[in-house]
Amino acid sequence: MNTHTRKPLPDLFLNALKLSLGDQVSTALAVREHHGRDESMYDICPPDAVVFARSTEDVVTVVKLCNEYEVPVIPFGVGSSIEGHVLPFSGGVTIDFSEMNQVVAINPEDLTATVQAGVTRKQLNQEIRHTGLFFPIDPGADASIGGMAATRASGTNAVRYGTMRDNVLSLTVVTAEGKVIRTASRAKKSAAGYDLTAIFVGSEGTLGIITEVTVKLHVQPEGISAAICSFPTVQDAVQCVISTIQMGIPIARVEIMDTAAVNAVNQYSQLSLKESPVLLFEFHGTPASVEEQATMVQEIAKESGGLDFSWATQTEDRSKLWTARHNAFFASMQLKPGCRGVSTDVCVPISRLAESIDITIQELAKSTIPYTIVGHVGDGNYHVILLIDRHNSEEVAEMERINHGIVQRAIEMDGTCTGEHGVGVHKMSFLVEEHGEDALDMMRALKRAFDPKNILNPGKIVHLKNT
């Protein structure tokens, strides 16, 4: 990352910032270092200052000054991004959203809620519990809703409820000039001009800074059941999923873990799952429809070679299973103490998924790097968690080689280099391979139009030519 040029903050700028925002501004090393890392494997890269915003107006103040002095400005949620999204490689000011943590409005009749960008997904679900509604998007971390919107996050519920793309209705955004716009109304659908909401969802802080998010909520299902089933091979498991989706069964979650991941969660979560690839299912609906869906899937699993199909209708059992799945990343890391877990994130058309995973496993067999595989298999999205010592350059190079191979094959299969993690800095070169230079030129044109001085989280998503 030493290609980035880093200029010190102008004194005039810092003075103006402190004059406007007082003790909301910090230049303490510990604070800066905390905002100089995420879950990626990059070294700490602290910003020059951190501002703890309390309102959209505070963000306007910061951005206007950054615009005037051409200082980079980077929004920061909980720091759970994993591709270096929030690292200020060119220095500048990080805006921390942890104090913008108010649920602004809940509209149960409309199935919507509006939150400040720093509200986390678990906090939102806690605060709307009494309404009988829930917010389904669940990346591994308890991320901020603003950060999830900015990275177009998803998780285990996406097969039924969609991703942030589908669940963000409107955003309040501070533009590079420091103007405040709202991208859309709360109408459930609209054809009123360019889709500003979709432009900012997934833009990773490079086009504008999200300060409020209106999300869709969903009705808590009356009936929920979960099941787990082992399969002889990953292919059999994937075939079961394809058949399930082709039957039109509105499955709420379907996750795969390979044998290595099963071993890891068995150890980490004290479970005794059969050491074989497994699918975890969850069904939502009325009690009758849940039973019907589950019976149909049980039948399909049997036809696909499923070895055992066991139920978890009790909340406690269900919660245990899903906690194990959610902890798969940490469980994997125990396989190699002191290691770093690096996760790939390709997503392919589901017809190519078994093949994609199959070749990946063959390639991984040639390497000595320990790994596990988990995946949101209903969407064609899977993660290989590669366990490396990030200070061992050979292991890092080997990890990058494996990751690149997985990405190249996914692109050949008409898939994407990232289903849900986003681009950050780590996947910028993959974007060229996936979209081609002409499409990237359109992205560059958009970036230049929305951020002419390149102050908004610069150096992320697309390389700007000639700059």
Added chain:
Amino acid sequence: MNTHTRKPLPDLFLNALKLSLGDQVSTALAVREHHGRDESMYDICPPDAVVFARSTEDVVTVVKLCNEYEVPVIPFGVGSSIEGHVLPFSGGVTIDFSEMNQVVAINPEDLTATVQAGVTRKQLNQEIRHTGLFFPIDPGADASIGGMAATRASGTNAVRYGTMRDNVLSLTVVTAEGKVIRTASRAKKSAAGYDLTAIFVGSEGTLGIITEVTVKLHVQPEGISAAICSFPTVQDAVQCVISTIQMGIPIARVEIMDTAAVNAVNQYSQLSLKESPVLLFEFHGTPASVEEQATMVQEIAKESGGLDFSWATQTEDRSKLWTARHNAFFASMQLKPGCRGVSTDVCVPISRLAESIDITIQELAKSTIPYTIVGHVGDGNYHVILLIDRHNSEEVAEMERINHGIVQRAIEMDGTCTGEHGVGVHKMSFLVEEHGEDALDMMRALKRAFDPKNILNPGKIVHLKNT
């Protein structure tokens, strides 16, 4: 529309066009006039030439020439847009897509199909029938898929299956410079950079020209049933819908017709529906879940004052009901022979829908213009069809006044001026009211970035300042 300047086509340009595309180019008056109208109430405004494209390469040829000579270029599907979207007010070349009508690929395992932009929705459904899949988006007309993508269309199925925003996976687009880009892979989800797909969906030919569309398909439900229920008032009907949605019942369609619309379809389709506001329901799922959903909705309808709830489980009865609904626009026009039907298109948060319709009815009562109301009530979207003589300037002014009032109230209720019809020229001023100048400036920046010479369907969606 006389504010637009219209320059004749340069001879050199026309010669070059004919040299490249021969008899695919027409300057015959009848052909030009056919492409100079849509379903709006504007006078015919013919383009200077029409090109019948047969491939993406043909479109590239046209756009490159238009770019070189700074000639406006307008894509044309079946001409069913209703806000003047395709009218070449500044002259130029219209590209007709009717010969780009091939289904390029059907991928049943992935639930996707790729079509040339001129394929219509009914044609697509015909061609995929054998797969057990269907494409749900159903605007009134048998529109082209390219046109539907360009206007972010929806219809009666959107409450369950979403709009074109949700159902377009990827696009092939010719940019203003004549480059061909593909906006995304066929992966079901992606976080790989800016959402180019969403940028072009709803851009009405002003940012690029869509030549191919990859859409999501859905599994034909094993069980379908439909029902109809009358209510004493529109408010009662809307309350029934709110309760249905809050129960999380995955209703496939729920449409409202007011008493006037019921009268109109009774006459037009020889039905004998009770002369009272009605809801039409459709349920999709397994036979058991369809029955369960319908039973629950029947109960809710009863509690909301529903007067009678009658089933249409037979395909024929169902088809008769839905045909009547789809013909409501034409049926309405019979109420005033020789008239023009002008449709409003607001969409509001559903909690405000009854109030929105209620005030609208009060306002309409003060006018002498005949009207009917139909609506995709599950989405908060409704249409007032105003029957006017478009050559009577008083009636036109009265219609515009009513429409503007409906839009202003919808915006006050945090709704949108257009749920599904798009902006064209007719709603450009509403866009300012809805989004504000700062958000519109972002739209203008996008337009300038993607179409610096303003050749792509110029004069639509946003007024560019200082031009």
